[in-house]
Amino acid sequence: METQRIIEFPHKNMDKRPRKRPRLTWDVPPPLPxxxxxxxxxxxxxxGNGGMPNYACSSMFYGAIPRTGSPPWRPDDKDGHYVFxxxxxxxxxxxxxxxxxxxxxxxxxECFDNEKKELVAIKIVRSINKYREAAMIEIDVxxxxxxxDIGGPRCVQIRNWFDYRNHICIVFEKLGPSLYDFLRKNxxxxxxxxxxxxxxxxxLESVAFMHELRLIHTDLKPENILLVSAEYxxxxxxxxxxxxSKDGSYFKNLPKSSAIKLIDFGSxxxxxxxxxxxxxxxxxxxxxxxxxxxWNYPCDLWSVGCIxxxxxxxxxxxxxxxxxxxLAMMERVLGPLPHHMVIRADRRAxxxxxxxxxxxxxxxxxxxxxxxxxxxxxRLPVIYLYSASPNCLCKFYAITHCLLCSILC
Numbered sequence: 001m002e003t004q005r006i007i008e009f010p011h012k013n014m015d016k017r018p019r020k021r022p023r024l025t026w027d028v029p030p031p032l033p034x035x036x037x038x039x040x041x042x043x044x045x046x047x048g049n050g051g052m053p054n055y056a057c058s059s060m061f062y063g064a065i066p067r068t069g070s071p072p073w074r075p076d077d078k079d080g081h082y083v084f085x086x087x088x089x090x091x092x093x094x095x096x097x098x099x100x101x102x103x104x105x106x107x108x109x110e111c112f113d114n115e116k117k118e119l120v121a122i123k124i125v126r127s128i129n130k131y132r133e134a135a136m137i138e139i140d141v142x143x144x145x146x147x148x149d150i151g152g153p154r155c156v157q158i159r160n161w162f163d164y165r166n167h168i169c170i171v172f173e174k175l176g177p178s179l180y181d182f183l184r185k186n187x188x189x190x191x192x193x194x195x196x197x198x199x200x201x202x203x204l205e206s207v208a209f210m211h212e213l214r215l216i217h218t219d220l221k222p223e224n225i226l227l228v229s230a231e232y233x234x235x236x237x238x239x240x241x242x243x244x245s246k247d248g249s250y251f252k253n254l255p256k257s258s259a260i261k262l263i264d265f266g267s268x269x270x271x272x273x274x275x276x277x278x279x280x281x282x283x284x285x286x287x288x289x290x291x292x293x294x295w296n297y298p299c300d301l302w303s304v305g306c307i308x309x310x311x312x313x314x315x316x317x318x319x320x321x322x323x324x325x326x327l328a329m330m331e332r333v334l335g336p337l338p339h340h341m342v343i344r345a346d347r348r349a350x351x352x353x354x355x356x357x358x359x360x361x362x363x364x365x366x367x368x369x370x371x372x373x374x375x376x377x378x379r380l381p382v383i384y385l386y387s388a389s390p391n392c393l394c395k396f397y398a399i400t401h402c403l404l405c406s407i408l409c
Contacts, residue, residue: 069089069092070089070091070092071084071085071088071089073165076126076127076166079126080126080127080128080131081102081106081107081124081126082106082107082124082126082127082165082167084096084109086098086099090109090111090122090124090164090169091162091164092114093113093114093115094111094112094113094114094120094122094171095111095112095114096109096110096111097109097110097111097112097119098110100121104131105123105125105126105131105134105135105266106123106124106125106126106131106167107123107124108121108122108123108124109121109122109124110122110174111171113159113171116159118174119174120159120171120172120173120174121171121172121173121174121175122169122170122171122172123135123169123170123172124167124169125167125168125169125170126167127165127166127167131168132166132168134266135168135170135266136168137266137268138170138265138266138268139158139161139168139170141215141265141268142155142158142170142265143158144213144215145210145213145215145265146158148209148213149209152173152261153259153261154202154205154206154209154261154262155206155209155210155261155262155263155265156172156173156175156226156261156262156263157172157173158170158171158172159171159172159173172263175226175227175228175261175263176226176227176228176229176230176231176255177226177227177230178222178223178224178225178226178227178263179199179222179223179225179226179227179260179307179311180221180222180223181223182227182232182253182255183222183310183311183314185253186252186253187252188314188315189237189252189314190311190312190313190314191254191311191312192254193312195254195255195258196308196311196312198258199225199258199260199308199311200304200308200311202258202259202260203220203225203260203262203304203307203308204304206260206261206262207220207262207300207301207304210262210268210300211297211300214270214271214272215268215269215270215271216268216269216270216271216295216296216297216299216300217262217265217267217268217300217303218267218268218269218279218280218295218299218300219264219266219267219268219279219280219281219284219303220262220280220284220300220303220304220307221280221281221283221284221303221307222307222310222311223264224262224263224264225260225261225262225263225307226260226261226262226263227255227257227258227259227260228257228259228260228261229255229256229257229259231255231256231257232253232254232255232256233253233254233256234251234252234253234254235251235252235253235254236250236251236252237250237251237252267279271296271297275294275295275296276292276294279295279299280299280303282318282320282321282326283306283316283317283318283319283320284302284303284306284307285299285302285303285326286298286299286302286303287302287327287330287337287341288341290323290326290327290349291341291342291344291345291346291349292345292346292347292348292349293341293344293345293346306318309380309383312383313383317329317333317377317383318330319373320373322366322370323349323352324352324359324360324361324364324365324366325365325366325370325373325374327352327359327361328359328361328362328365328374329373329374329377331359331361332374332375332377332379333377333378333379333380333383334380336359337359339357342357343357352364361374362374
């Protein structure tokens with residue numbers, strides 16, 4: 001039986017990091033006969049005055065929908081992903097235009113909303129219980145953000161959500177590319193320092209807004225920061241003007257608008273919840289997480305500092321896949337880990353230290369390549385000399401240095 005429950009909301013390469021695998025083909029088996037048509041419950045949630053939701057429910061009979069309204073029923077693929085074809089409908093309301101991305105949670109597709117006559121992005125969660133449960137938690141967070149982020153200037157706005165063929169589907173406003181996608185398509189050329197400062201200001205305001213609501217994002221990274229607009233302009237790249245190029249590499253792209261929004265609240269945690277497990281994508285993970293000290297709001301600030309450096313340089317600061325190497329990189333860039341953190345490290349992290357006080361590096365390195373990866377890193381002030389002009393270097397360095405050192409103080 002195909003059940004649909006809808007909750008409505010008002011409108012308001014250089015990089016060595018492992019990335020979410022691209023999905024190259026679709027495993028589309030022969031369609032099965034559609035299930036017996038049964039009535040489904042259609043629930044709408046609208047916000048009234050004071051931000052409290054009002055519910056209205058009605059019955060919607062699929063027998064009244066044209067035969068072309070919904071695609072044939074297909075089994076999911078072996079990983080629990082929803083199988084679809086471009087051009088068909090996701091419920092009669094949404095027509096699938098393209099696939100935008102894929103992750104461990106499921107897929108994101110661009111759709112046209114036949115009712116609102118607008119483009120939207122729909123996150124189709126895998127039909128596996130743990131991902132369905134995580135999606136419901138994300139919806140709870142999105143509802144909380146929507147009630148307080150009036151006009152939606154900080155976080156992506158949820159339009160509605162529904163359960164379709166055992167897949168939780170979350171409908172969002174359509175935004176532009178992520179900062180990571182923009183960097184990648186721009187050959188990992190860094191952003192101008194003035195633009196980084198503006199992006200940083202908005203990012204800090206968004207994080208502060210979440211923290212005021214006692215929410216910790218825990219997975220801040222360039223992939224989870226989207227430009228509101230996809231428009232861009234080409235400008236000369238003065239680092240390449242002296243070179244001869246046939247492919248126009250002496251130009252780089254800059255976004256027309258600097259407006260950004262946070263996305264992906266699937267890992268967002270409330271302050272009162274358990275904070276003992278590992279969070280954050282590796283390259284933006286704070287030292288207290290690696291050391292097993294427990295984490296809180298500062299772990300988001302550490303991620304912000306790493307992001308700002310990446311926007312300035314074009315490359316992730318800590319390109320590593322192993323904890324000891326990661327800690328060694330932190331010490332290389334920022335100086336020794338504070339003693340009070342080292343002595344509180346949990347039992348699993350004790351192996352990273354010699355006699356419980358000094359990092360076991362380079363003796364504990366797994367290879368010479370690992371040692372070279374650490375030694376090639378520069379101190380934080382030197383990194384900015386390559387990315388910032390003298391006029392704004394001191395102020396920008398001070399801001400980002402405080403962010404990176406916030407948990408180390």
